[in-house]
Amino acid sequence: MLVVVLLLMMMMKSDAGAADIIRVSANSSTSVVLPSGQQEDPRTRGYDIRWTQIPHLLLNWNRSTCSHGRCSMLPDGSLEFSRLQTQDSGSYTLEVFDKTGSRLQTKDFLLQVTDHSSSHVVSSVSVCVVLLVLLLFFIVVFILRKRRVQRKMTTGQKEEKEENIYVVMKGCQGNKNNEEEKEKKLEKEEEPLYVPCSPTVSSQHEDSVYV
Incomplete structure (x- = not known):
């Protein structure tokens, strides 16, 4: 104690x-x-x-x-x-x-x-470090924004391509239908006309000959 x-x-x-x-x-x-x-x-x-x-x-x-x-x-x-x-x-x-x-x-x-010179150097170094950190921050933000814009552009281009493909396919299908209709019309026009021969006319003609 x-x-x-x-x-x-x-x-x-x-x-x-x-x-x-x-x-x-x-x-x-x-x-x-x-x-x-x-x-x-x-x-x-x-x-x-x-x-x-x-x-x-x-x-x-x-x-x-x-x-x-x-x-x-x-x-x-x-x-x-x-x-x-x-x-x-x-x-x-x-x-x-x-x-x-x-x-x-x-x-x-x-x-x-x-030491005044060392304190001045330390302060200048700290200022440079702060500025470097801010610069890196702005660079990262710029890169992220640029990537976001590129993603939006690529998605918009994909949507436009899909729409163009749909329009082209639809147009091809319509042209195909038109061609089929034209072919049907041509087939109808080229069908031969069938003229039936009447046998009564020939028999009468023969009887007149024999008379």
Whole structure:
């Protein structure tokens, strides 16, 4: 039970420490200030201010400019960065001491520097991807519409062909019937006329001859 309580206390302390860290984000090639929170020049009160980039001492009143020249300490004790670079990212600690050397204040900062060029490249790539997706979408829609129109055209042509075949067959059948009627008429016209011979006429003629 005691172990659980100790673990909970340690977790609470770690959460409190994480909450006290001031997070600052900035892009490269820009400037940023880590504020000290002092209302006036601390040197008038005899305060000593130290900035530490763990674990090395970075700045104090005796050395107010960084070795790389991109940061300096302002009169109120704030830390100013100019022309930020990605290697400036890290943890920074502000400590304020009085004349006797007693520590009056401590502040922890977490500086996160983002490469502006890489973020610009990422944004441009994302824009290109979105445009490519939209282009593919429009191409697919165009292809589907074209296929639908082609299907309608093919079905219409099939229906027209079927109608033409029906008309042609009907016309052929009508021509055939007309030809049959013509042939029947011709047969009727070509039938020979049958004239019956009367035998009475011949017998009378013979009797007159004998007389």
